[in-house]
Amino acid sequence: MHAYLSRDGIVPSRFLDLGRKEILKYPGVRFAPVEVLTARRVGTGFRVQLADGKAVKTRKLLIATGLFDILPRIPGFDDLFGRSVFQCPYCDGWEMRNRRTAVYGRGARGLNMARAMTAWCDDLLLCTDGRSGYSDLQRQQLERNGIRLVEKRVLRLEGSRGRLRAVVFKDGERIEREALFFDTPSRSQSKLAESLGCRFGRDSGVLCGDYEATSVPGVFVAGNIIRDVQLSIVAAAEGARAAFGINRALTREDFERRATGRRRIEHPQVAG
């Protein structure tokens, strides 16, 4: 993992272990490695149904279930993914700087990724795996940036031991490449936010306001599910903001209940 200040280059599983060990030091924290099947409103709180048959009652919910990348179905792709084939230029672009790089993506996705990669590479091949649909102006822009556009169908990726060697096209042409960056659609890993009635906004991300509060009182979100900048350090920052918002709401609710006897859900307004 790159781009996480103080943890650059850490193996992701080690990063998770460190985080879990740290948080489990605190009383009242339990880690349940089990799927959440459903969450529904009960009174001013929620009932969360777990896949092991247990259910949990809670006053607040923080949903951080992330996204699932729909990977291109190209033979050879899986063996290279994460080693010389990547989807995030900000995570791995610098490490692949100045390599002969392919970009894989259809339509605007391919164009945007190729443009992003000009920050690190000047030998770029944009593969749209079929007709791109680009306008003359877009083609000219690519050409003036030294990006070669190939609209032929991709047959497979060639490489060994995680190192990409070439992109092979259906007509037999083979173009040598050392790295590939792709942009394909992604979908949410869970339907929890949707089933609770959270509103969605830009790029199908969960709409949220102050402290990552959603449009449903008591529900907060963090991480890729918001579809903002998709980096671990940003997910962590969103988690910290949500934690602040949750703690603030709980403290205010309890303060008011003790003072007046009234039970109320404290939750920021979400515009949009």
Ligand SMILES: Cc1cc2nc3c(=O)[nH]c(=O)nc-3n(C[C@H](O)[C@H](O)[C@H](O)COP(=O)(O)OP(=O)(O)OC[C@H]3O[C@@H](n4cnc5c(N)ncnc54)[C@H](O)[C@@H]3O)c2cc1C
């Ligand atoms: C190959 C790859 C390389 C990357 N490299 C980097 C990098 O170098 N630097 C960087 O900053 N970012 C990198 N990223 C992006 C980074 O991993 C994400 O931005 C970050 O993990 C988002 O965190 P998240 O908590 O939103 O989601 P995730 O990390 O996806 O975590 C979501 C968790 O929720 C769980 N979950 C889903 N549904 C349920 C459910 N119903 N019940 C219970 N649990 C559920 C999932 O199992 C998962 O553990 C990379 C991503 C990929 C795919």
